Amino acid sequence: YKRMVLASRPQGHVVPENFRLEEVPVPDLKDGELLVRNHYLSLDPYMRMRMEDVKSYAAPQAIGETMIGGTVGEVVASKNPKFAVGDKVQGMFGWSEMGVSDGSLLRRLDTTHIPLSAYLGSVGMPGMTAWYGLTQIIQPKEGETIVVSAASGAVGSVVGQLAKLRGCRAVGIAGGKEKCDYVVNELGFDACIDYKAGNLKEELAKATPNGIDGVFENVGGEIFDACLERMNPFGRIALCGMIAGYDGDPSPIRNARFFLTMRLSMRGFIVSEHMDLWPQGLKELGTLVATGKLKFRESVAQGLEAAPEAFIGMLKGRNFGKQLVKLI
Numbered sequence: 653y654k655r656m657v658l659a660s661r662p663q664g665h666v667v668p669e670n671f672r673l674e675e676v677p678v679p680d681l682k683d684g685e686l687l688v689r690n691h692y693l694s695l696d697p698y699m700r701m702r703m704e705d706v707k708s709y710a711a712p713q714a715i716g717e718t719m720i721g722g723t724v725g726e727v728v729a730s731k732n733p734k735f736a737v738g739d740k741v742q743g744m745f746g747w748s749e750m751g752v753s754d755g756s757l758l759r760r761l762d763t764t765h766i767p768l769s770a771y772l773g774s775v776g777m778p779g780m781t782a783w784y785g786l787t788q789i790i791q792p793k794e795g796e797t798i799v800v801s802a803a804s805g806a807v808g809s810v811v812g813q814l815a816k817l818r819g820c821r822a823v824g825i826a827g828g829k830e831k832c833d834y835v836v837n838e839l840g841f842d843a844c845i846d847y848k849a850g851n852l853k854e855e856l857a858k859a860t861p862n863g864i865d866g867v868f869e870n871v872g873g874e875i876f877d878a879c880l881e882r883m884n885p886f887g888r889i890a891l892c893g894m895i896a897g898y899d900g901d902p903s904p905i906r907n908a909r910f911f912l913t914m915r916l917s918m919r920g921f922i923v924s925e926h927m928d929l930w931p932q933g934l935k936e937l938g939t940l941v942a943t944g945k946l947k948f949r950e951s952v953a954q955g956l957e958a959a960p961e962a963f964i965g966m967l968k969g970r971n972f973g974k975q976l977v978k979l980i
């Protein structure tokens with residue numbers, strides 16, 4: 653089967669040459685092990701940070717090893733009594749068509765009402781990220797205004813929809829008219845601002861007539877700066893991501909004084925450190941997706957060979973919704 657390894661660390665922007673496709677033999681299973689055929693690989697912004705050897709919350713991705721990544725697939729052979737052939741499972745098998753596991757860290761999935769791929773999106777890690785940052789850090793109250801950047805993406809799309817369900821005004825920021833139209837017309841946000849149109853500050857002021865009470869920050873740089881200017885006293889900021897700076901330099905934050913003058917609080921978080929809350933969050937998200945109350949969209953690249961370009965595209969905003977790679 654095929655797997656994609658990290659060939660070299662990026663010097664500046666990620667390039668396809670940073671990855672290498674390898675063919676490896678399917679291993680014989682030992683007692684207690686099972687073999688999974690991955691159907692989808694999730695491409696996520698955090699992978700860009702792991703490609704670099706810098707101080708972070710997790711160790712860097714090793715050169716020559718399979719790129720890290722979340723996957724969903726099907727058990728195709730099992731010597732583990734807890735898993736049968738045909739079971740659908742979620743794992744961390746990385747950029748790989750197959751994976752061997754001892755069963756620990758595998759989640760068995762019910763695809764009766766929820767499509768398999770959604771377990772990598774709204775009912776998986778990105779959905780939980782939205783749920784955690786919104787409910788635990790921003791703690792929105794009815795009538796408040798919540799702004800989220802990268803609003804059409806895997807995390808952002810869930811943030812705004814959950815905020816609406818909690819009676820808030822949800823305002824998105826996204827790149828381009830098509831994404832903004834989708835955020836308002838399909839996802840039901842109250843407004844969405846196209847930061848590429850050139851008048852972010854004016855449009856943000858118009859879309860937040862009562863100021864901003866909560867910011868779910870996915871991007872950083874100028875977008876975050878613009879939000880700070882609109883914050884109400886005691887506003888809360890969930891610092892989820894700063895993607896503008898992952899594959900290039902973000903612009904500096906000029907409006908830090910509003911932390912003082914508006915008595916703001918901000919907390920960064922890593923969703924995988926809050927596993928205790930996943931059952932609660934996933935229950936809400938799963939119910940909402942199964943009943944059609946939480947909408948999502950996917951960009952699907954075909955085949956492992958397409959993963960590097962899809963990943964580079966996601967870092968440039970070419971994805972429209974959750975970026976996946978279909979492996980089968």
Ligand code: NDP
Nearest residue numbers: 697802805806807826827870893894895896921922923969
């Ligand atoms: P998305 O599906 O939102 O895809 C990334 C999007 O980021 C792009 O589509 C693009 O949207 C936007 N973007 C990229 N570069 C820039 C830029 N320079 N300026 C502005 N926008 C940019 O990805 P996810 O939903 O998976 O992730 C969103 C954020 O959440 C990331 O910052 C990620 O690191 C973070 N995250 C954090 C976690 C945590 O535990 N803290 C867990 C999971 C995700 P557009 O075209 O609209 O610009």
